[in-house]
Amino acid sequence: xxVGQLQKSFVDYTASLFREGFLDGQFSQLQQLQDESNPDFVxxxxxxxxxxxxxxxxxxxxALDQQNIDFKKVDAHVHQLKGSSSxxxxxxVKNACVAFRNFCEEQNVEACLRCLHQVKQEYLLVKSxxxxxxxxxxxxxxxGGAIPMME
Amino acid sequence: xxxxxxxxSNSTTLFTSAxxxxxxxTFLVAYLIWALSNMARNGVFSRRRRPExxxxxxxxxxxxxxxxxxxxxxxxxxxxDRKVIEKLLKxxxxxxxxxxxxxxALQFLGLDExxxxxxxxxxxxxxxxxxxxxxxxxxYELLKKIKGSSTFREIxxxxxxxxxxxxxxxxxxxxxxxxxxxKPVKLADVKRLKDYMFGEDGILKQKGGFGKRKLQxxxxxxxxxxxxxxxxxxxxLSDLSSTPSPTQTSTSxxxxxxxxxxxxxxxxxxxxxxxxxxxxxxxxxxxxTDC
Numbered sequence: 001x002x003v004g005q006l007q008k009s010f011v012d013y014t015a016s017l018f019r020e021g022f023l024d025g026q027f028s029q030l031q032q033l034q035d036e037s038n039p040d041f042v043x044x045x046x047x048x049x050x051x052x053x054x055x056x057x058x059x060x061x062x063a064l065d066q067q068n069i070d071f072k073k074v075d076a077h078v079h080q081l082k083g084s085s086s087x088x089x090x091x092x093v094k095n096a097c098v099a100f101r102n103f104c105e106e107q108n109v110e111a112c113l114r115c116l117h118q119v120k121q122e123y124l125l126v127k128s129x130x131x132x133x134x135x136x137x138x139x140x141x142x143x144g145g146a147i148p149m150m151e
Numbered sequence: 152x153x154x155x156x157x158x159x160s161n162s163t164t165l166f167t168s169a170x171x172x173x174x175x176x177t178f179l180v181a182y183l184i185w186a187l188s189n190m191a192r193n194g195v196f197s198r199r200r201r202p203e204x205x206x207x208x209x210x211x212x213x214x215x216x217x218x219x220x221x222x223x224x225x226x227x228x229x230x231x232d233r234k235v236i237e238k239l240l241k242x243x244x245x246x247x248x249x250x251x252x253x254x255x256a257l258q259f260l261g262l263d264e265x266x267x268x269x270x271x272x273x274x275x276x277x278x279x280x281x282x283x284x285x286x287x288x289x290x291y292e293l294l295k296k297i298k299g300s301s302t303f304r305e306i307x308x309x310x311x312x313x314x315x316x317x318x319x320x321x322x323x324x325x326x327x328x329x330x331x332x333x334k335p336v337k338l339a340d341v342k343r344l345k346d347y348m349f350g351e352d353g354i355l356k357q358k359g360g361f362g363k364r365k366l367q368x369x370x371x372x373x374x375x376x377x378x379x380x381x382x383x384x385x386x387x388l389s390d391l392s393s394t395p396s397p398t399q400t401s402t403s404x405x406x407x408x409x410x411x412x413x414x415x416x417x418x419x420x421x422x423x424x425x426x427x428x429x430x431x432x433x434x435x436x437x438x439x440t441d442c
Contacts, residue, residue, distance in 0.1 A: 026335045026337075029335075029337055029338060030235070032338065033238050033239065033242055033338065035242075038238070041238060044234065045231060045234050045235060045238075048230050048231050048234055049231050052229070052230060052231055076286075079284065079313075080229065082313065083229055083231075083232065083313050083334065084229055084231040084232065086313060086334060086335045087229070087231050087232050087235050087334065087335045087336075088231065088235075089335075
């Protein structure tokens with residue numbers, strides 16, 4: 001594929017991610033912060049988010065699997081996940097975490113398990129979409145083009 | 152006779168020249184003594200003293216003539232957030248030291264009782280920006296420790312939090328925080344902070360709390376204040392309308408309650424919260440666990 005086409009795919013794909021609510025303005029902030037001195041900034045931050053989230057989701061699964069669930073601990077993990085997803089602009093993950101925290105407060109086990117499932121789904125979705133986006137970026141760079149700046 | 156006369160004039164000339172030379176020499180010696188003592192004071196001759204002076208100059212991080220790079224100590228337990236805040240600060244030309252806990256922040260400052268200040272690298276901190284919710288020591292507790300230190304209380308502290316809770320903002324400002332930013336932190340927030348706190352030369356514009364706490368202290372007592380009210384007070388954020396914030400920059404997507412409230416009502420005089428700062432009700436409500 002030639003550069004122009006790749007760039008158009010990139011622009012369209014990014015726009016769809018915002019339109020469908022996977023990403024919000026904070027992701028644009030990160031893109032704006034990326035510059036020549038740190039050309040992989042967004043990939044680096046998002047990778048940290050993936051690592052952090054994988055760990056948190058494992059911790060959450062374990063915590064909700066206990067006989068006596070420590071809801072304070074569960075809430076602390078969800079709070080962390082909410083924070084990091086918000087910081088990178090993963091809007092749907094963040095919203096899922098907000099709902100999750102409400103049920104933690106109520107100490108509603110069933111609802112918490114449903115929320116965990118929801119958060120995992122949203123996380124896997126956004127992870128896959130961001131990976132596709134980064135692949136597109138890489139293809140553009142390999143083809144000798146520049147990453148278009150989104151408005 | 153002429154010989155006697157000429158001898159006499161000769162000796163007069165000789166005497167005059169001699170006194171002139173003596174005069175000149177005295178001045179020369181005096182000047183040399185002065186110059187040498189100045190050089191000694193400036194450590195030109197002492198090898199030991201020179202590095203100290205360079206260090207003194209070095210900790211100002213002079214990047215260009217007369218300017219100073221603002222050094223920010225960022226505290227956040229989240230690795231993702233640390234990376235983001237570091238980038239935001241570097242983008243606004245700040246030097247950044249990022250640590251993952253309040254404890255480490257105190258160690259860096261040399262305030263930790265357990266560890267001595269051996270690790271202190273001598274770099275002066277101009278601003279501390281800390282997350283509120285952290286395991287171990289919260290941002291609020293860190294703020295209290297810093298404001299309780301005679302050495303470091305002048306360093307402005309900004310709190311960041313994902314929770315937009317008025318009571319939380321309130322208590323942080325009461326304790327001496329300069330500002331409170333609701334996460335996620337944006338470039339506009341950091342720029343606004345830097346612009347209103349520091350001049351173009353990187354020097355703090357105003358020391359000691361930007362007037363917020365002082366403003367509250369000088370508030371006239373409200374007759375209602377004596378009654379302990381169980382409900383949360385309307386925050387004294389209205390006081391902030393008179394603080395020296397760059398309201399001209401807050402038009403670009405204000406992301407914090409402070410910035411939105413600081414839009415100018417230029418004629419309003421500072422109004423006080425009906426609940427007094429030291430009311431027992433307010434103090435009792437303070438809890439460090441509500442993250």
